[in-house]
Amino acid sequence: MKKPLENLNHLNLQNLKNEALHLTENFGDNLEILHSGKEKASKLVGELLQNFKNRKNKPQTDDDNKGLTVPLTMTFLGGGSFGTAMANLASRNGCDATLWVRDKRTVKAMQKTHINKKYLPDFKLDKRLKFSHDLEEAVKGKDIIFVAIPSSGFREILQKIAPFITSQVVISLTKGKETFALMSEIIKEELPNVAFGVMSGPNLAKEIMNNMPTATVIASESEAVRHAVQVALHGAFFRVFGSDDVVGVELGGALKNIYAIAMGMAGAYEVGDNTKAMILTRALAEMSRFGVHAGANPLTFLGLSGVGDLYATCASPLSRNYQVGNMLGKGLSLEQAVKKLGQTAEGINTIQQVHEKASKDGIYMPITHALYDIIFNEQAPFGVALDLMEKGFRSDVEFVMPHDKVNEDLK
Numbered sequence: 001m002k003k004p005l006e007n008l009n010h011l012n013l014q015n016l017k018n019e020a021l022h023l024t025e026n027f028g029d030n031l032e033i034l035h036s037g038k039e040k041a042s043k044l045v046g047e048l049l050q051n052f053k054n055r056k057n058k059p060q061t062d063d064d065n066k067g068l069t070v071p072l073t074m075t076f077l078g079g080g081s082f083g084t085a086m087a088n089l090a091s092r093n094g095c096d097a098t099l100w101v102r103d104k105r106t107v108k109a110m111q112k113t114h115i116n117k118k119y120l121p122d123f124k125l126d127k128r129l130k131f132s133h134d135l136e137e138a139v140k141g142k143d144i145i146f147v148a149i150p151s152s153g154f155r156e157i158l159q160k161i162a163p164f165i166t167s168q169v170v171i172s173l174t175k176g177k178e179t180f181a182l183m184s185e186i187i188k189e190e191l192p193n194v195a196f197g198v199m200s201g202p203n204l205a206k207e208i209m210n211n212m213p214t215a216t217v218i219a220s221e222s223e224a225v226r227h228a229v230q231v232a233l234h235g236a237f238f239r240v241f242g243s244d245d246v247v248g249v250e251l252g253g254a255l256k257n258i259y260a261i262a263m264g265m266a267g268a269y270e271v272g273d274n275t276k277a278m279i280l281t282r283a284l285a286e287m288s289r290f291g292v293h294a295g296a297n298p299l300t301f302l303g304l305s306g307v308g309d310l311y312a313t314c315a316s317p318l319s320r321n322y323q324v325g326n327m328l329g330k331g332l333s334l335e336q337a338v339k340k341l342g343q344t345a346e347g348i349n350t351i352q353q354v355h356e357k358a359s360k361d362g363i364y365m366p367i368t369h370a371l372y373d374i375i376f377n378e379q380a381p382f383g384v385a386l387d388l389m390e391k392g393f394r395s396d397v398e399f400v401m402p403h404d405k406v407n408e409d410l411k
């Protein structure tokens with residue numbers, strides 16, 4: 001049996017070279033434009049450009065090419081916006097990347113046009129990216145399997161790929177919860193012998209497709225897994241940071257969707273920036289409280305997968321969760337909003353899961369409960385918001401001063 005990632009050591013240089021060549025050949029003009037047009041803010045871009053030019057101009061020696069012919073092989077399961085954006089990125093990085101999509105006709109169209117017409121119609125995908133609807137062919141013998149299927153179908157897809165798993169690493173890109181289970185827990189249950197990780201961060205798919213500099217986090221207990229994902233995806237416009245707090249990173253990505261819905265609603269009510277800042281920071285308090293209860297390190301929520309993703313999704317109208325919240329705030333019903341969106345908004349399901357879990361385990365999550373009441377118990381948003389403001393005196397950061405110390409002297 002092939003050992004996981006046995007050819008990894010050969011890949012760094014290969015990938016870097018491919019990335020440099022590809023970027024200078026295909027994106028050099030964009031970099032030039034960016035460089036000349038935004039002089040003040042472009043120091044970083046300028047350095048990058050120089051770096052790539054140098055690399056391209058460097059004559060290749062025989063040594064450069066020795067043993068460097070095997071690209072890392074990987075498949076991305078899920079042909080929505082995120083699976084497509086990540087597969088495209090990996091392909092551009094010189095990896096042998098396949099995008100698996102369940103619908104045969106969609107695959108045929110993508111093979112012909114290299115465009116994901118439904119989810120990313122404005123972008124031409126890397127010409128080396130492969131497409132498949134054959135799960136066995138897509139999964140068998142690959143180095144890494146990335147799963148970008150919504151949480152509702154996550155367990156099912158793992159069950160389907162289980163017969164084809166030998167030594168592949170499995171990485172979840174999914175930001176949601178099944179009934180009380182995180183995606184990492186589902187991987188452990190369904191594929192108990194695989195090495196795995198979760199990747200999460202402020203990663204709006206359309207911005208990644210537009211080459212907006214972006215960063216993410218790969219969390220795994222395995223150093224080799226973290227390294228493999230960094231090698232596969234790290235590039236000029238996409239930085240991959242590492243963590244070993246799998247639960248913390250994963251919960252950051254899942255929980256922030258709840259608050260993006262709240263912020264979308266707040267946007268519809270045209271609240272001020274003080275109010276937005278209050279929602280954002282109290283959301284972070286809830287997230288870290290819930291995370292600690294699940295075994296996460298609270299400091300993880302200060303990183304890209306916590307405050308980073310919370311900010312991106314709460315601030316950006318590109319976020320589908322924000323969009324759903326905004327539509328609800330403008331008076332659409334949940335059904336109307338979900339239908340109009342036509343894409344995945346994980347937060348709707350996550351609100352229900354977290355509301356139930358927090359109620360059962362006694363975790364203080366007032367914003368989540370308030371949202372639940374508005375969306376599922378049809379309570380009036382204004383009354384619920386007033387109620388939230390009258391919750392009494394509490395500590396700002398409970399990991400600095402516990403709540404029960406706030407009025408200790410008065411007891």
Ligand SMILES: NC(=O)C1=CN([C@@H]2O[C@H](COP(=O)(O)OP(=O)(O)OC[C@H]3O[C@@H](n4cnc5c(N)ncnc54)[C@H](O)[C@@H]3O)[C@@H](O)[C@H]2O)C=CC1
Binds near residue numbers: 079082175176203204
């Ligand atoms: N779009 C984004 O900017 C980001 C999304 N994510 C996460 O990635 C996951 C996927 O999201 P998107 O790609 O944005 O969703 P999407 O709504 O754009 O597409 C979902 C895709 O999954 C397919 N699918 C759904 N159920 C399936 C099943 N049971 N079996 C096979 N295929 C199935 C659909 O046909 C569709 O192609 C979500 O958990 C999301 O939170 C994470 C980071 C960024």
Ligand SMILES: O=C(CO)COP(=O)(O)O
Binds near residue numbers: 175202312321344346
């Ligand atoms: O997770 C995301 C960005 O990091 C995408 O958010 P939405 O699912 O709300 O679009």
